[in-house]
Every structure is written in C-alpha cells, then in structure tokens.
Amino acid sequence: MSLQMMTYLVVGATFLLYIVIAIKSRATTTGEFYVAGKGVNPVLNGMATGADWMSAASFISMAGMIAFSGYDASVFLMGWTGGYCLLAMLLAPYLRKYGKFTVPEFIGDRYYSQTARIVAVVCLIVASLTYVIGQMKGIGVAFSRFLELPFEVGLVIGMAIVFVYAVMGGMKGITYTQIAQYCVLIFAYTVPAVFISLQLTSNPLPQLGLGSTLSDGGGYLLERLDQTLLDLGFGEYTERKGSMINIFLYTLSLMIGTAGLPHVITRFFTVPRVRDARSSAGWALVFIAILYTTAPAVGAMAFYNFTKTIEPAKGEYLVYEQRPQWFRNWEKTGLLQFEDKNDDGRITYVKGDANEMVKVDQDIMVLANPEIARLPNWVIALVAAGGIAAALSTAAGLLLAISSAISHDLLKGVIAPGINDKTEMLAGRVAMAGAIILAGYLGLNPPGFAAQVVALAFGLAASSIFPALMMGIFSKRVNNIGAVCGMLAGLSVTLIYIFWFKGWFFVKGTEMAANIPANWFFGVSPEAFGAIGALINFAVALTISRVTAAPPREIQNLIDDIRVPN
Amino acid sequence: MADKTAYWKANIRLVINCLIVWFVVSYGAGILFVDALNKIRVGGYQLGFWFAQQGSIYIFVVLIFYYAARMNALDRRYNVQEE
Numbered sequence: 074m075s076l077q078m079m080t081y082l083v084v085g086a087t088f089l090l091y092i093v094i095a096i097k098s099r100a101t102t103t104g105e106f107y108v109a110g111k112g113v114n115p116v117l118n119g120m121a122t123g124a125d126w127m128s129a130a131s132f133i134s135m136a137g138m139i140a141f142s143g144y145d146a147s148v149f150l151m152g153w154t155g156g157y158c159l160l161a162m163l164l165a166p167y168l169r170k171y172g173k174f175t176v177p178e179f180i181g182d183r184y185y186s187q188t189a190r191i192v193a194v195v196c197l198i199v200a201s202l203t204y205v206i207g208q209m210k211g212i213g214v215a216f217s218r219f220l221e222l223p224f225e226v227g228l229v230i231g232m233a234i235v236f237v238y239a240v241m242g243g244m245k246g247i248t249y250t251q252i253a254q255y256c257v258l259i260f261a262y263t264v265p266a267v268f269i270s271l272q273l274t275s276n277p278l279p280q281l282g283l284g285s286t287l288s289d290g291g292g293y294l295l296e297r298l299d300q301t302l303l304d305l306g307f308g309e310y311t312e313r314k315g316s317m318i319n320i321f322l323y324t325l326s327l328m329i330g331t332a333g334l335p336h337v338i339t340r341f342f343t344v345p346r347v348r349d350a351r352s353s354a355g356w357a358l359v360f361i362a363i364l365y366t367t368a369p370a371v372g373a374m375a376f377y378n379f380t381k382t383i384e385p386a387k388g389e390y391l392v393y394e395q396r397p398q399w400f401r402n403w404e405k406t407g408l409l410q411f412e413d414k415n416d417d418g419r420i421t422y423v424k425g426d427a428n429e430m431v432k433v434d435q436d437i438m439v440l441a442n443p444e445i446a447r448l449p450n451w452v453i454a455l456v457a458a459g460g461i462a463a464a465l466s467t468a469a470g471l472l473l474a475i476s477s478a479i480s481h482d483l484l485k486g487v488i489a490p491g492i493n494d495k496t497e498m499l500a501g502r503v504a505m506a507g508a509i510i511l512a513g514y515l516g517l518n519p520p521g522f523a524a525q526v527v528a529l530a531f532g533l534a535a536s537s538i539f540p541a542l543m544m545g546i547f548s549k550r551v552n553n554i555g556a557v558c559g560m561l562a563g564l565s566v567t568l569i570y571i572f573w574f575k576g577w578f579f580v581k582g583t584e585m586a587a588n589i590p591a592n593w594f595f596g597v598s599p600e601a602f603g604a605i606g607a608l609i610n611f612a613v614a615l616t617i618s619r620v621t622a623a624p625p626r627e628i629q630n631l632i633d634d635i636r637v638p639n
Numbered sequence: 640m641a642d643k644t645a646y647w648k649a650n651i652r653l654v655i656n657c658l659i660v661w662f663v664v665s666y667g668a669g670i671l672f673v674d675a676l677n678k679i680r681v682g683g684y685q686l687g688f689w690f691a692q693q694g695s696i697y698i699f700v701v702l703i704f705y706y707a708a709r710m711n712a713l714d715r716r717y718n719v720q721e722e
Binding site: 325 | 643650654657658661665666669670671673674677682684685688689691692693695696697699700702703704706707710711714720722
C-alpha cells in the first residue's frame with residue numbers, strides 16, 4: 074500500500090474514533106460542558122491532561138529544537154515538566170476544593186471584584202489564543218505534508234475538524250477524546266523512537282540509547298554528535314551556548330507559565346476529590362514524562378541521521394541528484410530548501426555563507442525522522458496521526474478555556490446573570506466558533522516557529538494568572554486593588570517587552586529594537602521575560618495590599634475553607 | 640482552629656522542602672552547576688546534561704507522588720480528610 078493511502082487510512086480511523094467518542098459523551102448540562110460533571114478518574118484525568126498539555130509544539134517542534142540547540146533546549150524539557158510540581162503543590166488541590174467552573178471565577182470571588190475577574194478573562198484569552206496559533210500551524214504542517222495538500226488547505230481542514238469536535242463535546246467529550254488522543258500520540262511518538270534507538274545503539278529504550286555507544290563502533294552517540302557539530306562549525310551539542318541567566322529565567326518562565334495556563338488548571342476541576350487533584354497531577358506528569366524523556370533521544374538521533382545522510386563520510390557530501398525520496402517530499406512543502414551555491418552538484422552543509430541547506434525547518438525533524446531512518450510506511454502514517462492528535466487535543470482544551478471564559482465569566486458572570494443553562498451553553502459554542510476562526514487567521518500569519526509562539530503564551534500566563542492564583546491561596550492579606558494592579562503591571566510589562574522586540578501585536582516591521590541578545594535587558598530574551606513579569610506582579614500586589622484595607626471577613630473564611638480538604 | 644493552623648504550617652513546611660529538591664535538581668544541577676557536573680560522566684551522558692534533559696524530569700514525578708502521599712497522611716493526622 075502506498076504511503077499516502079496508508080496515511081489517509083490511519084488518520085481517517087483516528088478521526089472516526091474521536092468523533093464517535095465525542096458523540097457518545099456529548100455534554101447536556103453546563104456542569105458537564107465546563108468540568109465533565111466532576112466525575113473523572115484521577116489516572117484518566119492525568120492521561121487527558123497529558124494530551125491537553127502536549128501540543129503540536131511538544132510533539133512536532135520540541136525534538137527539532139533539541140536537535141538544533143542541543144543543551145540549550147533543556148529549558149523546554151525542564152520548564153514544561155517542572156511546572157507540574159508548582160501546579161500540584163501550590164494550586165490544583167486548593168482550586169479543586171473551591172469547586173467551581175473557571176479560573177477567572179476563582180479570581181473574581183477571591184478578590185471580591187468583577188474588575189479582577191475581567192482582567193483574568195482578558196489574560197486568559199490572550200494567553201490561550203496565542204497558544205492556539207501554534208496548534209493551527211502544527212495541524213497545517215501535518216496535513217500539508219502527509220495528505221499532500223497546500224499548507225493553507227491543511228489548516229482550514231484542521232479548523233473544520235476542531236470545530237465539529239470541540240463545539241459538540243464540551244469538557245466531558247473533550248476529556249474522553251483526549252484520553253484516546255493521548256494513546257495515539259504517545260504510541261506514535263515512542264514507536265519510531267524505539268526503532269531508531271535500536272538501529273543506532275541497539276538499545277530499545279531511547280532514554281538509555283541516548284547515553285549509549287553507536288552500534289557501528291563509533292563511540293558514544295553524544296560524543297559523536299559533539300564532534301560532528303564542531304566539524305560543521307557549530308558549537309558542541311552538549312555545551313551551553315546561551316547565557317546562563319537567560320536559560321535560568323526562561324526555564325522559570327515556562328514553569329510558572331505551565332502552572333498558570335488556565336486550560337491545564339481547569340483539567341483538575343474535573344476530578345471528584347482534593348486528594349485526586351494531587352495524585353492526578355502526578356499521573357499527568359508520568360504520562361508527559363514518557364514523551365519528554367524520549368524527546369531528547371529523538372532530537373539527537375534525528376539530527377545524527379540527518380547529518381549522516383547529507384555527509385555520509387567526513388568531507389564527502391551527498392550528490393544532490395541522489396538525494397533520498399524523503400528529501401524530495403519535504404522540498405515540496407518548502408520546509409527544506411537547497412541552493413547549489415558553488416555549482417558542484419553536492420550538498421554542502423556547514424555554518425556560515427557557504428551553507429547550501431538554505432532552509433531546514435526545525436519542525437520537520439520529528440515528522441521526517443521515520444523516513445530518514447527508513448522505517449516502514451505504517452510508522453510514518455502513525456506519526457502523522459500522532460501529530461494531528463497532539464494539535465487537536467490541545468486546541469480543543471484551549472478553545473474550551475476561551476469559550477467558557479466568554480460564556481461563563483463574561484456573559485453569565487457580568488453581562489447577563491439571569492440566562493439559563495441552555496442559553497449559556499449555546500453562547501459557549503458560538504464563542505468557540507469565533508475563537509477557531511480568529512486562531513485560523515493568525516495561524517496563516519504566524520509570528521515564528523510553532524513553539525516560539527507558544528512560549529509567548531507562557532510569559533503571559535506566568536506574569537498575570539499564576540501570581541494572582543498563588544497569592545489568593547497563600548496570602549490572606551492580598552486584596553482586590555492589590556491583585557488587579559499586580560496583574561495589570563505584570564501583564565503590561567511582559568507584553569510591552571515582547572512587542573518591543575517582536576513587533577506590536579506581532580506585526581512585522583513595527584519592532585522597536587532588533588531581537589538580538591545585545592539589545593535585551595540584562596540579556597533576557599522576550600520568551601524568558603515572564604518570570605520577571607511574575608516578580609513584578611507579586612511585588613506590586615503585595616506592596617499595594619499592605620497599604621490598603623485587608624480583605625473582608627467572608628473572604629478570609631473562604632481562604633480558610635479552601636486550605637483544608639474536607 | 641488551632642489544629643487547622645498547625646495543619647497549614649505542616650503543609651507549608653512540606654511544600655518548601657519539596658520545592659527545595661525541585662530547585663536543586665533543575666536550576667541547580669541542570670543549569671547553575673551544569674558545567675561542573677558535566678565533568679562527571681555516566682555512560683555516554685555528562686551528568687549535568689543528563690540532569691537537564693532526563694534526571695530532573697524523573698525526580699519531578701517522584702516528588703509529586705511523595706508530596707501527595709505525605710499530604711494524605713497529614714490530612715488524616717489532622718482529621719481533615721475527605722470521606
């Protein structure tokens with residue numbers, strides 16, 4: 074069977090599965106629509122959280138970034154996992170005890186302020202929308218390559234599927250679909266990794282293979298990579314290239330942001346008890362860690378195979394006309410481009426002006442990996458299905474967070490408190506449709522690599538939502554004015570810093586300064602600035618609260634109440 | 640009430656201890672002291688690199704389950720557990 078046929082079959086089968094699940098668990102009440110009726114088993118919720126969490130960026134882009142940045146990409150590995158410790162110990166159990174539907178709802182109640190609730194809604198929408206753009210791009214890439222459609226068509230098909238599937242399901246449908254999607258994506262990620270690890274190192278566990286010797290007798294894989302990169306003129310793979318302070322703050326921003334992303338927090342509202350919220354965070358991290366500890370091996374091995382294809386023996390480059398089929402396939406998508414600068418008909422791949430691989434998009438590393446390693450067609454088809462599963466599950470979770478913020482917090486909470494369940498759900502579905510269209514538009518005009526776009530969402534979640542939630546639980550002194558000023562200060566400083574280097578609202582050409590380390594404030598990149606925004610938020614909120622009136626008695630009682638499980 | 644204050648204090652102590660471990664394995668071993676630890680080799684891994692790309696993640700997982708188990712024990716000791 075041809076690869077394309079096989080891909081249609083595998084991807085089609087997974088779509089059928091998701092739609093059947095979504096129809097079977099269609100939401101009928103707002104409780105089911107927002108929090109799946111609070112009846113999800115903690116282990117299954119962990120699995121759904123894994124799928125919710127692991128996006129196109131984790132599945133498609135992360136290993137590619139590791140391949141091209143080596144040690145420096147550790148910020149993503151530690152940042153996107155370490156945040157679960159903060160979530161489990163500082164937020165999830167208490168927010169579950171509080172027991173309502175959305176994150177802005179807690180902020181509004183705890184700070185007895187509609188303004189606080191609206192600020193939280195705005196932060197949530199900005200962060201989630203930024204994040205969903207990355208998913209749209211991931212869906213477009215997967216479709217365009219594997220179903221051989223133009224990128225734009227792929228993106229529109231992706232939008233249509235998300236539409237059917239997220240609008241219908243609500244949280245209940247999304248949860249059970251995400252469990253299926255987790256199984257598809259983790260299988261799709263680990264199977265090629267095991268094959269490739271076996272091929273290269275004879276060790277079936279990629280986590281161990283990465284630290285093993287190559288089966289061809291060339292010494293340790295990582296040492297060989299270090300040497301290959303030095304020969305090409307890049308820095309060593311395992312060596313630190315960025316500044317230490319930037320790596321430190323980038324990791325911190327991603328961790329705090331992870332814990333502050335509303336679509337992840339909301340997942341912990343769906344388990345039955347407080348103790349389930351604690352263990353469920355652990356299970357979520359188990360399911361995430363399976364992919365995250367595999368990714369460094371995938372990145373290193375893919376990069377090793379890639380350089381080995383282009384330069385089979387030292388100094389002897391591949392003749393362009395003899396390039397393999399996968400190379401031709403990816404050239405068609407425009408994500409891989411060759412330009413014969415010295416007219417020798419061979420592919421020269423080095424650092425600097427002589428480089429003839431004028432474009433190697435990082436995103437292709439995971440998707441092309443099985444082809445580069447000459448794995449069977451069904452494995453390649455599976456990777457396509459996995460990439461789409463990762464993007465769809467995250468998009469659905471984000472769209473639910475956006476739509477519930479609009480229907481539950483803005484409409485029911487502020488504008489029209491009198492509406493009934495049915496109207497509220499309809500509003501949620503309409504909001505979801507609007508969000509999909511907007512995200513699709515932004516996906517067609519993305520401001521950078523899928524994962525970089527995602528990183529911006531973390532800065533926003535870190536600088537606004539996380540501090541407000543944490544202070545709401547751990548301080549009885551922080552009041553309405555303090556919280557609102559803190560959120561606004563953190564958010565605006567972070568946004569301005571990002572826009573300063575990336576263009577106002579990401580419009581190209583409106584940058585105030587070139588996005589290079591020399592221009593950064595103390596060498597902190599825009600992606601790493603969320604941690605500073607969070608510090609500003611904490612500092613402003615605590616200072617202003619100290620000089621204004623303490624929260625009223627009933628709020629103090631609310632805090633006492635959420636601090637104990639019973 | 641006094642019980643609940645003690646419960647909260649014990650909770651904070653546990654969280655701080657866990658977060659110290661969290662900080663040491665990621666920011667410590669994986670970032671601040673990565674160059675020094677990279678001089679130690681475990682198979683093909685340099686130790687600092689291993690902490691940054693593998694070890695810290697394993698420890699995070701263990702840490703959350705440890706925290707959950709200890710919190711459940713605290714809930715029972717202070718009699719605030721759910722039924």
